[in-house]
Amino acid sequence: MSLSLIPIIGLEVHFELKTATKMFCRCSADHFHRSPNTQLCPVCLGLPGALPMPNQRAIEMTILTAMAFGARLNKHFIFERKNYFYPDLPKGYQISQHQLPIGRGGAVRILFDGQFKDIPLHDIHLEEDTAKLEHHAASAWIDFNRSGVPLVEIVSQPVIRSPSEAKAYVKRIHQVVRWLGISDGDMEKGSMRLEANISLAPQLRNGQEPKLPDYRVEVKNLNSFRFVEKALNYEIHRQTEILQKGRQPKQETRGFDVKKGITFLQRSKEVAKDYRYFPDPDIPPFDLQDKDLGRLRRQLPVLPWQEEEEYLKNYHLKWQMVKTLVENEKARHFWHEILSKGKLPKSSLPKIANIIINKPDQWQGMTPLMFLRGLERQREGRIETGELDKIIGQVVDKEKKAVDDYRRGKTNALGYLMGQIMRLTKGRADAQETQKRLKSWLGGNDD
Template sequence: MTLEPIIGLEIHIQMKAKSKMFCSCSNESDEAAPNTNICPICLGHPGTLPQANEQAVELGVMMALALNCLIKKKSVWARKNYFYPDLSKGYQISQFEEPLAENGHLTVEVKEKKYRIGITRLHLEEDAAKNFHAPDQTLVDYNRAGTPLMEIVTEPDFRSPEEAKIFLQELRLLARYLGVSDADMEKGHLRCDANISLRPAGEDKLYPKTEIKNLNSFKAVARALEYEVKRQTDEWQKGTPVNFQSTRGWDENQLKTVEQRKKEGAADYRYFPEPDLPEIILSAAEVEQIKAALPELPQAKKQRFITEYGLKLQDAQVLIEDKAVADYFEEVMMEMRTWSETLEETEGTSEEIWARHKAGLTKLVSGWLLSELFKLMNQAGQPIEEVKITPENFAEFVTLVYQRKVNSSAAQVLLKEMYASGGDPSHIMEEKDLSQIGDAGALTSVIERIIKDNPEQVRQYLGGKEPLLKFFIGLAMKATKGKGDPEKLAEIFREKIHNPG
């Protein structure tokens, strides 16, 4: 029997609102001392009244629009009743029957195949506090209590762990582009629970699902789902498929899921409308205003990079995976437009000159950015925001390479110097004597001497041993201290080897 996984996700994203969901306490709790960003409201003192955070509602609407959701004109706060030490009120303020948004979708690409993943709902809620367990006691930090969250619930549309992982990565990218959240899983800004069941291929019936918790990385999501597919497959093969809903936790050390408890249903939480908060009413005009302010989204940007700049799909994908990198690339390309006017040609308008050189310049920009600049950033452990090389200087650097005023090996030295100092590339090139020797007379004398000093290799080359060309060019580069133009050297060598006079 062939079994297929049926997977759905429940994702919590901590929003970058300035204050908490229902009080004015700071939402910056990552670095704060325990129990300092707190007040009677987020501690659940009797008699306190919550007030909904307008900024958090707007961030929720932004994310819902990016997920192609229908924004509800009216959404209602609800109390979700359960007792944990990290929930001081004895209930969580969330949304239940009337969420902020519903019926959306997000398309993801896995191995060059596109999958449309349905979004059941997006609702707002507050986070709980954080427990710290010691051998003889449990300590509670209430800084996180009341932090604004959005919960995104997908349809059970995933058929593999890989699809679920890539969806989460795309969701993180969306959150970062929108400025909704840093969505850092390691810091708990993005948390995921996965629901999984198996069924015989071809069946429409849904079997009891298992919820997996404690998934704090993309790798953990994929590993936990892969493990659960194997575990449940074994149960099916033994004739005892899972017949009740349960919750299991992912143990990263043992690389397995462990049973925690039978899963609660909605009735167990005794939801009812929150009496202390009014409904959220959103007019069509308000939603349109938020929609008009949305930035260009990652997939639209990727497609534009491919169309407008002629980038390869893979290069465009790498560029858009960090909005700051994508913005840096675009700023460099705008500067390249200006630098193209300095190229040594006079025919045509600036538009025509740019059109002739755009493809070659773009290829160099993406190549040097994604290889050499990324390598320097990785070595330094720095994001693009901390790089000292301005887009203007990077564009000037690329122009020098394009004009063959500096060769590839010297350009690497030049870029490294620029990375360290943030200096002007032309000044550094002059100061470090890195400019390429392009003078035909100087290069010809170097080649003639090499041909004269290596008669045996010349004989072998003329006998058909073409790879020896690299040997001769290597000697020439050494003689010019790495400053020779390799293409011109090869051209002169071919001419002189066949026409020594």
């Protein structure tokens, strides 16, 4: 008998903030491609007695993130110690947030399958990154340059229902942090990292939300949008097979093998972790002021789903088109420039959007005005070759000096002649075609 199963997916997304200095000290936070262990001090090394000094800008960036996703702000928030032992954390605890994080709740709004869907969040909190471990054959090296870099974690509710939805969710967070200018969100470099929790539950008939299963599998090392989707698809396949044999998948942590496209066991018998969180006695609680929150709220840019809504509603573009246009930074920038030139008939916008998305060779390297003129020319219809030749003939007859100059090797005379021809054709001729014809008309210069 085959069961009808539904995936229960939750994601934890981490991203490093683009601050100048680390979270609790003044060491540089820019740690990529730096010589190992060159950006350190007693605070980020976790030496006894070193006192943390919170980074104001990192707190503001986290507040902006919480505002963008509509989370409830805890005006009174604290930092806590999350206790665990691992070599990347020499002081034995990570400074993080637990009881009173900066943001609680909120949602990530994705445009998925033609409609907007809100993925509710558990919380948005700020913590310090750990050192980086590099594993070698018989040893592990530790680079502390990353230790103490401000790190935001966004924790979703377990309400994501498919691997492609998970991918859309991660892409959306990536997009928002880049629009906010608070992180480069580079998954390859590791400045954005994520873990997925996935289990499968029997689908309920009356459309009710499925009950959370009493196991869950955590998948780590997912460092691209594509891998998130692949790893989750693999897990669905793997867990379905186990469940259909009447057994229950084990609660465990798995890694993702990029080459084989499969997940593999890292640690089994995961139990609820006891981190013994408690307020960090070295960091006083924070109380946010309304005037500061107002100032930050004014810094919020237009958010991706707001722009998408506008294009869907006012410009009648198809949703996939809107999604691509808003997602692709170069295309979006060019599209904005085109729109800012104004006076475009609304009916021409879907066509323009289509060219920008699907035919980049028709606009890359062009100014918006050149592009619009080109479209205009297409609308009026191209000039016939017979007429073009006639105009070229006229110009060559008339501009004897320029023709002589060109034949004596002054190549910039060609530009002048081209200009005259383009003026007479009122821009209806293709520049490349015209130049080819003009050259063959003038002849004899190439050898």
